[in-house]
Amino acid sequence: MSQILVYLTHKNGAVDDCALELAAVARKIDPAGAPIAILSGIGSQLHDACKSLSGAFSEVWKVANQALSHPNAEVVRKALVKIVPANSIVLMAHDHFGIDLAPGLSVNLNAAFVSDILDVEVLDSSCLKVARQEFGGQFSAHVRCDVSSGAVITVRPGAFRATETAPVQGTIVEKTIEVGELTARRRYVETIEPEAGDVDITKQNILVSVGRGIQEQDNIHMAEELAEALEAAVSCSRPVVDAKWLPKSRQVGSSGKTVKPKLYLACGISGASQHLAGIKGSFLIAINKNAKAPIFQVADVGIVDDILEFLPELTNKVRETHAVSSK
Amino acid sequence: MEILVCVKRVPDTSENEIELNETGNDISRDDLVYSINEPDNYAVEEALQITAKVGGSVTVATVGSEEDEEVLRREMAMGASHGVLICDEAFGGSDGRGIAAILNAFVQKRHYDLILTGVQADDGAAQVGGMLAAMLDYPYASLVTWIEVLPDKKLKISREIEGGNREVSEIDLPCVLSIQTGINEPRYVGMRGIRAVASVPVPSLGAAELGLNVASVGACAAKVTRLDYFVPALGQGAEILQGTREENIDKILELLEAKGGLR
Numbered sequence: 001m002s003q004i005l006v007y008l009t010h011k012n013g014a015v016d017d018c019a020l021e022l023a024a025v026a027r028k029i030d031p032a033g034a035p036i037a038i039l040s041g042i043g044s045q046l047h048d049a050c051k052s053l054s055g056a057f058s059e060v061w062k063v064a065n066q067a068l069s070h071p072n073a074e075v076v077r078k079a080l081v082k083i084v085p086a087n088s089i090v091l092m093a094h095d096h097f098g099i100d101l102a103p104g105l106s107v108n109l110n111a112a113f114v115s116d117i118l119d120v121e122v123l124d125s126s127c128l129k130v131a132r133q134e135f136g137g138q139f140s141a142h143v144r145c146d147v148s149s150g151a152v153i154t155v156r157p158g159a160f161r162a163t164e165t166a167p168v169q170g171t172i173v174e175k176t177i178e179v180g181e182l183t184a185r186r187r188y189v190e191t192i193e194p195e196a197g198d199v200d201i202t203k204q205n206i207l208v209s210v211g212r213g214i215q216e217q218d219n220i221h222m223a224e225e226l227a228e229a230l231e232a233a234v235s236c237s238r239p240v241v242d243a244k245w246l247p248k249s250r251q252v253g254s255s256g257k258t259v260k261p262k263l264y265l266a267c268g269i270s271g272a273s274q275h276l277a278g279i280k281g282s283f284l285i286a287i288n289k290n291a292k293a294p295i296f297q298v299a300d301v302g303i304v305d306d307i308l309e310f311l312p313e314l315t316n317k318v319r320e321t322h323a324v325s326s327k
Numbered sequence: 328m329e330i331l332v333c334v335k336r337v338p339d340t341s342e343n344e345i346e347l348n349e350t351g352n353d354i355s356r357d358d359l360v361y362s363i364n365e366p367d368n369y370a371v372e373e374a375l376q377i378t379a380k381v382g383g384s385v386t387v388a389t390v391g392s393e394e395d396e397e398v399l400r401r402e403m404a405m406g407a408s409h410g411v412l413i414c415d416e417a418f419g420g421s422d423g424r425g426i427a428a429i430l431n432a433f434v435q436k437r438h439y440d441l442i443l444t445g446v447q448a449d450d451g452a453a454q455v456g457g458m459l460a461a462m463l464d465y466p467y468a469s470l471v472t473w474i475e476v477l478p479d480k481k482l483k484i485s486r487e488i489e490g491g492n493r494e495v496s497e498i499d500l501p502c503v504l505s506i507q508t509g510i511n512e513p514r515y516v517g518m519r520g521i522r523a524v525a526s527v528p529v530p531s532l533g534a535a536e537l538g539l540n541v542a543s544v545g546a547c548a549a550k551v552t553r554l555d556y557f558v559p560a561l562g563q564g565a566e567i568l569q570g571t572r573e574e575n576i577d578k579i580l581e582l583l584e585a586k587g588g589l590r
Contacts, residue, residue, distance in 0.1 A: 103457030
């Protein structure tokens with residue numbers, strides 16, 4: 001099997017959480033191989049990040065360059081093209097950075113590209129069979145990927161279990177000079193944090209969360225009334241924010257907030273992976289009129305019903321049995 | 328500014344309950360409702376808003392079959408000046424790389440200052456824009472949620488990164504951007520708008536017109552091939568309540584108390 005390299009991002013000297021997940025993917029593809037980690041950046045934070053991996057990878061390649069002081073996929077791509085050996089398999093996380101970097105890298109390396117994989121098996125020395133999702137998670141597909149001239153593969157964070165392995169005495173290999181000069185046609189300016197909302201959805205016991213199934217802005221009040229009766233808050237999935245029915249501060253998911261209420265009531269939410277990534281450890285109840293919605297695969301309890309009828313009736317029942325004034 | 332928007336016609340998951348066909352190698356495509364890939368529609372709206380401010384025109388193109396002309400006309404009804412159908416039997420079975428190579432051949436024959444795609448389509452691969460940029464050697468940014476045109480052939484853009492943060496950059500033109508949903512509010516298209524563009528010709532270009540070596544695209548060149556579809560089995564699956572609505576509401580109340588701490 002080809003040499004496997006794992007490109008990892010890091011922040012404040014700490015490597016991204018999925019480092020060991022990606023190492024597990026590499027071992028699943030080639031149990032006998034020694035995957036190489038690649039990190040890029042500048043200064044002591046890069047050095048700390050490299051050192052933290054030397055117990056998990058036998059080689060950590062370090063690319064230091066001022067142009068990489070802020071992660072920039074275009075610059076990283078140019079660097080990787082200079083150092084990745086021919087016909088290698090390059091793994092990275094399917095996050096905003098992997099989405100930015102990986103497709104173009106596969107073209108430059110003349111390698112196959114497959115993204116957001118959930119599982120992988122080896123068919124033969126030149127072919128992998130991977131599992132990934134289509135149609136917003138409604139169906140999965142097996143995909144054959146010819147890796148004989150290399151591959152760039154992005155991996156869904158959380159899909160593979162990070163496994164403990166015997167620690168190694170890894171070496172940090174300096175690749176800075178080999179990479180040489182780097183220039184960018186896309187230049188980082190600043191990072192803007194989201195505006196604080198009126199309600200902090202990360203600090204609730206119960207969230208009433210609405211998705212596309214709420215259908216129109218005029219129906220949002222149904223969720224608000226239920227939340228009020230429950231002394232809870234309303235959150236939502238991406239389509240509701242895209243339609244401007246609720247502010248961005250209410251969005252749960254990888255591009256919104258990560259929430260951990262005791263109970264999460266998903267109303268008319270299909271259950272795209274980007275949304276589910278934002279819910280941690282909650283008891284999940286899903287109400288959706290589509291019995292095939294992916295949310296039912298991960299919810300604890302599901303009800304197949306129309307939220308536009310169900311929510312007002314639930315609200316009335318809560319008001320009858322749990323009058324706020326009695327407290 | 329001359330802007331190209333690459334679009335795709337996809338099964339509309341909000342209008343269909345998509346099912347597997349009998350052999351499981353594809354979805355059941357009978358009676359399926361198709362529409363424009365949602366992020367692509369935002370990309371067209373963004374292109375129209377940019378040209379309304381700084382001038383220029385918007386071209387929409389798709390790699391597909393004759394049936395895909397309907398989405399080009401829909402986007403032309405929104406205001407795109409030109410539609411181009413890139414269509415050839417030799418293109419069948421192309422993987423993402425193949426589609427990008429076809430678009431690359433198309434762009435090489437013209438000049439665009441800015442090329443937009445939607446962030447991803449029905450297959451969720453999020454690949455064609457980044458590949459096309461690499462083939463053209465243009466700078467690229469994905470997940471774009473805001474664009475401002477600057478002087479000196481530059482844009483100021485912001486990307487959606489983790490936790491609701493936005494990464495602001497400057498990028499040189501020409502460039503390729505993949506557009507995230509929510510960047511704008513796409514205008515409504517009525518039947519009248521569609522009728523108004525019904526007689527505008529939509530040229531169809533094949534491999535010969537693009538000067539494309541067919542060995543580099545299509546099924547033969549594809550390194551990535553879908554083998555089958557299957558219904559994912561994530562986790563244990565929910566306990567589906569089978570009671571009447573009233574019974575289900577009572578059960579939810581119990582759970583709100585037991586699991587949610589409702590008093």
